[in-house]
Amino acid sequence: MHKPMLSRRGLLAQLGCALPIVGLTANAWAQGGPTVTPRQTEGPFYPRQKPADIDNDLTAFGTSSRPAVGDQLTVQGRVLDRSGNPIPGARVEFWHCDTHGTYHHVGSDGQIDQYFQGYGEMLTDVEGHYDFRTIKPGIYPGRACHIHFKVFAPGHRPLTSQMYFDTEMEANLRDGIYRRLSEAERKAVTLSTSSRSGRQSSIEGQLDVVVA
Template sequence: MADSAEVTTPSQTVGPFYALPDGLLWPDGPEVVPAGAPGAVVVRGTVLDGNGDPVPDAVIEIWHADERGRFSHPADPRGEPASFQGFGRCGTDPEGGFWFRTVKPGPLPTPDGRTEAPHLNVTVLARGMLNRLITRAYFPDEAAANEADPVLSEVSPQRRGTLVAVAEPDGVRFDIRLQGDAETVFFEL
């Protein structure tokens, strides 16, 4: 018999008993900016599995630049810090719904001199997944910027729609489909 240090065990999904750990969510996690903040927008969505059923126990995280395109990070070389934290976390409700109150980010310069369209970086953690999924949510009122975005332009035209949110009166809707024909595009980082 092999030494136990040499035995590889197969990977498995998190199983049927997955539950969000205590402390992973906090009460104001979806509120990247407070109610009434200038330029505040609400991002709503639903997480759906491969059958189109809601996922009631997912965690969604967003992170993004501020309205000037600056990150709240010491490595951002563009000067003064961003005007807000730029990070939110929300668990889905029993119908798979999530929401965030934030600001629409500004465009981002790339190292090669191009510009990324305003977007939210989105992480999904859910039952049955060993690794997080990463995607982006682009804004529907940025058609020209979206067309020129160096990341979005690499996605096939038939799939780009899964990365562009839909306008709503107070913000946008960004549904996340984990599998299936209309699966959201996810990125490997």
């Protein structure tokens, strides 16, 4: 039995957040429109076989009521074309390591959180919005904290890239993959984050994805 897919409004209400869907600022438009999200390596841990549970809530796996270990994280934004128009019906795929820095992948030999889904996907709504509930990824040698993603938007080239955290800039600048990017490209793949405290602290991240 699969968990029900979370709507954007349902997810944000459940987490009690009110993150503004601002995304691309007026200044960005004044400079000639949004920066196309740069392509980055898929890496070796894209799932060879997708899990049975592939919804947009990675904090629980299957019918288990036990949550994944780690800081709760919500990532949301829009998928846009180069003119800034929202793209409905785009498939967004998310995958990243668990809090121990281990990917749920054939041959993984590290400590694995069996309650973490590891991979999820969803379709953007009529306004191009996507949202995922997950945990902040752990780290492993040589890489900053990051999230892998793919976007398959009708009429556009498939995109494979990675997201980084604005709170981890020192580590980002030591990451060879991030360091290769121009300043504009770095901004295009760096989540704008805020934190909420309460009974269960959480992080909210926002990033619009622009496809060519």
